[in-house]
Amino acid sequence: MIKTLLLLTMFAHAALAATTVVRCGRLLDVTAGVYKTNVDVTVKDGTIASVAAAAGKADIDLKALTCLPGLIDVHDHLTGDPQNSGYKGLGISVPRSALTGAKNARLTLEAGFTSVRDVGADGYADVALRDAIEAGEIPGPRLMVSGPALGITGGHCDETLLAPEFKFKSAGVADGPWAARAKVREVVKYGADLIKVCASGGVMSKGDQPGTPQYTVEELRAIAEEAHKLGRKVAAHAHGTQSIKDAINAGIDSIEHASLIDAEGIAMAKQHGTFLVFDVYNDDFILAEGLKNGMLPESIEKEKKIGKLQRENFRKAYLGGARLAFGTDGGVYPHGGNAKQFAVMVEWGMKPIEAIRAATVVSAELIGIAGVKGIVAEGTRADLIAVEGDPLKDARALESVKFVMRDGFVSKK
Numbered sequence: 001m002i003k004t005l006l007l008l009t010m011f012a013h014a015a016l017a018a019t020t021v022v023r024c025g026r027l028l029d030v031t032a033g034v035y036k037t038n039v040d041v042t043v044k045d046g047t048i049a050s051v052a053a054a055a056g057k058a059d060i061d062l063k064a065l066t067c068l069p070g071l072i073d074v075h076d077h078l079t080g081d082p083q084n085s086g087y088k089g090l091g092i093s094v095p096r097s098a099l100t101g102a103k104n105a106r107l108t109l110e111a112g113f114t115s116v117r118d119v120g121a122d123g124y125a126d127v128a129l130r131d132a133i134e135a136g137e138i139p140g141p142r143l144m145v146s147g148p149a150l151g152i153t154g155g156h157c158d159e160t161l162l163a164p165e166f167k168f169k170s171a172g173v174a175d176g177p178w179a180a181r182a183k184v185r186e187v188v189k190y191g192a193d194l195i196k197v198c199a200s201g202g203v204m205s206k207g208d209q210p211g212t213p214q215y216t217v218e219e220l221r222a223i224a225e226e227a228h229k230l231g232r233k234v235a236a237h238a239h240g241t242q243s244i245k246d247a248i249n250a251g252i253d254s255i256e257h258a259s260l261i262d263a264e265g266i267a268m269a270k271q272h273g274t275f276l277v278f279d280v281y282n283d284d285f286i287l288a289e290g291l292k293n294g295m296l297p298e299s300i301e302k303e304k305k306i307g308k309l310q311r312e313n314f315r316k317a318y319l320g321g322a323r324l325a326f327g328t329d330g331g332v333y334p335h336g337g338n339a340k341q342f343a344v345m346v347e348w349g350m351k352p353i354e355a356i357r358a359a360t361v362v363s364a365e366l367i368g369i370a371g372v373k374g375i376v377a378e379g380t381r382a383d384l385i386a387v388e389g390d391p392l393k394d395a396r397a398l399e400s401v402k403f404v405m406r407d408g409f410v411s412k413k
Contacts, residue, residue: 018044018045019042019043019044019049020042020043020044020059020060020408021040021041021042021043021056021057021058021059021060022040022041022042022043022058022059022060022062022067022384022405023038023039023040023041023054023058023060023061023062023063024036024038024039024040024041024062024063024065024066024067024386025037025038025062025063025064025065025066025067026039026065026066026067027039027041027051027066027067027068027376028066028067028068028069028356028391028392029376030068030069030353030356030357030360030361030374030375031357031361031375033353033357033392035066035392036051038053038054038063039051039052039053039054039067040052040053040054040055040058041067041376041382041384043382043405043408045408046381046382046407046408046409047379047380047381047382047408048376048377048378048379048380048381048382049378050378051376051377051378060403060410060413062386062403064388065386065387065388065402065403066386066387066388066389066390066391066397067376067384067385067386067403068112068356068360068376068384068385068386068387068391068398069360069373069374069375069376069383069384069385070112070113070114070115070141070373070374070383070384070385070404070405070406071112071113071114071115071326071338071339071359071360071385071398072113072114072115072116072117072326072359072360072363072364072367072373072374073108073113073115073116073117073326073327073328073330073338073359073363074116074117074119074235074254074277074325074326074327074363074366074367075117075119075235075256075277075279075327075328075329075330076108076116076117076118076119076327076328076329076330076331076335076338077118077119077120077121077329077330077331077332078100078101078104078105078108078116078118078121078126078129078140078143078330078331078335079097079098079100079101079104079118079121079122079125079126079129079331080097080100080121080331081100081104081331081334081335082285082289082290082293082295082331082332082333082334083293083294084293084294085204085290085293085294085295085296085299086161086294086295086296086299087161087294088293088294089161089294090161090162094122094123094125095125097121097122097123097125098123098125098128098129101121101125101126101129102129102132102138102140103335104330104331104335104336105129105133105138105139105140105141105143106138106139106140107335107336108140108141108330108335108336108338109139109140109141109404109406109411109412110336110401110404110411110412111336111337111338111339111401112339112385112387112398112401112404113141113338113339114141114142114373114383114385114404114405114406114407115141115142115143115144115363115364115367115369115373115374115383116141116142116143116144117143117144117145117146117194117235117327117367118130118143118144118145118146119146119149119194119196119235119237119256120146120148120149120157120196121145121146121147121148122148122170122171123148123171124147124148124190124191126143126145126146126147127145127147127190127191127192129143129145130143130144130145130191130193131191139411141406142369142373142406142407143193144193144194144367145191145192145193145194146187146192146193146194146195146196146235147172147187147190147191147192148170148171148172148187149172149196149197149198149237150172150173150174150180150183150184150187150195150196150197150198150215150223151170151172151173151174151197151198151214151215152173152174152175152198152214152215152219153169153173153175154207154208155173155198155201155205155208155214155215156198156200156201156202156205156208156214156237157170157172157173157196157197157198157205157237158170158172158173160205160206160207160208161206172187172196175219176219177218177219177221177222178222180215180219180222180223180226181222181223181225181226184223184226184227184230184232185226185230188227188230188232192232193232194227194232194233194234194235194367195223195227195232195233195234195235196234196235196236196237197215197220197223197234197235197236197237197247197252198214198215198236198237199213199214199215199220199236199237199238199240199243199244199246199247199252200212200213200214200237200238200239200240200243200244201214201239201240202237202239203239203286203299203302203303203306204295204296204299204332205299206296206298206299209302210239210240210257210259210260210302210306211239211240211241211260212240212243213240213242213243213246214243215243215246216246217246217249217250220236220246220247220250220252221249221250221251223250223252224250224251224252224253225251228251233253233254233366233367233368234251234252234253234254235252235253235254235256235277236252236254236255236256237256237257238255238256238257238258239257239258239259239260239306239310240259240260241260241261241262241265244258244260244261244265244269245264245265245268247274248265248268248269248272248274249268251272252274253274253275253366254274254275254276254277254325254366255269255274255275255276255277256277256279256327257277257278257279257310257329258276258277258278258310258313258314258317259278259306259309259310259313260306260309260310260313261276261313261316261317262313263316263320266316266317266320266322267320269317269322269323270320270321270322270323273323274322274323275323275324275325275362275365275366276317276322276323276324276325277324277325277326277327278310278311278313278314278317278324278327279310279327279328279329279332279341280310280311280314280341280344280345280348281328281333281337281340281341281344282328282329282332282333283303283307283308283310283311284344285332285333285334286299286300286303286307286332286333287300287303287304287307290303311344311348312348314345314348314349315348315349318348318349318350318354319349323362323365323366324350324358324362325358325362325363325366326341326355326358326359326362326363327363328341337399339398339399339401340399342355342356342359342391342395342396342398342399343395343396343399345358345395346395352391352392352393352394352395353392355395356391356392356395356398360374360375361374361375381407381408382405382406382407382408383405383406383407384403384404384405385401385403385404385405386401386402386403387400387401387402388400388402
């Protein structure tokens with residue numbers, strides 16, 4: 001009752017009756033890739049009780065719209081904003097970033113993303129954000145969070161913008177296999193649902209290159225073993241060709257960015273069942289708006305070298321049969337624009353239904369909620385969105401979501 005009242009009074013969420021009927025003009029069966037027309041989705045206590053032909057009176061009328069499952073973004077940074085890039089970010093406190101996360105969680109939910117994996121935040125601000133959402137205190141998607149990302153001294157996940165006299169080291173830094181194991185235990189202790197690790201250099205960091213390895217195979221294997229022992233999956237930031245292979249060989253669950261993957265790496269990912277997460281939209285924003293937002297000039301130059309290669313390798317990975325989940329690196333671009341990536345995925349080879357599957361059933365499998373979210377079917381959680389038009393013909397229809405339900409609560413109508 002407290003949760004419902006908070007959602008009603010503080011954030012204008014519409015709390016539904018114990019049983020609610022939502023009528024969809026069309027409902028996309030993402031598994032079959034076909035529409036069901038004139039369908040009633042009956043929701044009871046946050047779960048879908050039935051999906052059947054429309055009959056009688058509906059509580060929510062979406063017959064002019066196309067309904068889909070709630071979308072999933074497996075690579076986001078809700079506590080960050082692009083305007084705080086580069087040196088500007090040094091002035092952002094952890095409490096301030098948590099409040100930023102509250103704003104961005106709402107924007108992301110209203111954009112139709114009802115589940116999000118947040119992969120890297122300072123000071124466990126993402127843990128606090130997740131817990132506040134689940135307590136019903138603020139609106140947002142279901143979150144899985146990593147806490148601070150693990151990385152080597154001076155690497156992509158260590159702050160390198162400060163002078164030596166500050167003696168600063170990022171919270172996730174751990175060098176050597178045993179130190180890395182201890183760091184996994186530490187972030188799990190403080191609430192992490194998964195482990196994020198930086199296997200290669202990056203674009204947004206100062207003084208390294210995306211293609212260069214950072215963690216060794218031994219360190220990556222120690223991290224994966226410790227995480228899996230504790231029931232956590234591991235996501236590896238890995239742009240570089242060798243780092244991608246090292247992470248796959250170490251048993252890591254997903255490769256983030258995967259920009260310089262080669263044919264061997266694609267084959268390895270397919271063989272090991274490793275998910276690839278290509279953030280192929282944000283190149284457009286970085287090159288157009290990055291300097292205005294304080295991104296380092298060297299980051300812009302790195303993006304110019306790597307952005308198109310990433311998209312070309314996305315196409316190769318798709319054609320090679322690798323499992324591609326949907327992740328956008330939100331925070332590099334403004335939050336709420338997650339769905340802009342669908343059109344880019346289609347431009348570089350995917351059919352719209354395949355891009356939608358990447359953001360539903362495939363991503364649900366990666367983050368361990370397959371059969372719970374990512375589809376609209378009897379017994380699943382009631383995550384439902386609706387858009388105008390036909391997203392199977394034009395993926396840009398997903399950029400303007402008109403209705404959002406998460407776990408039976410209406411977040412946007």
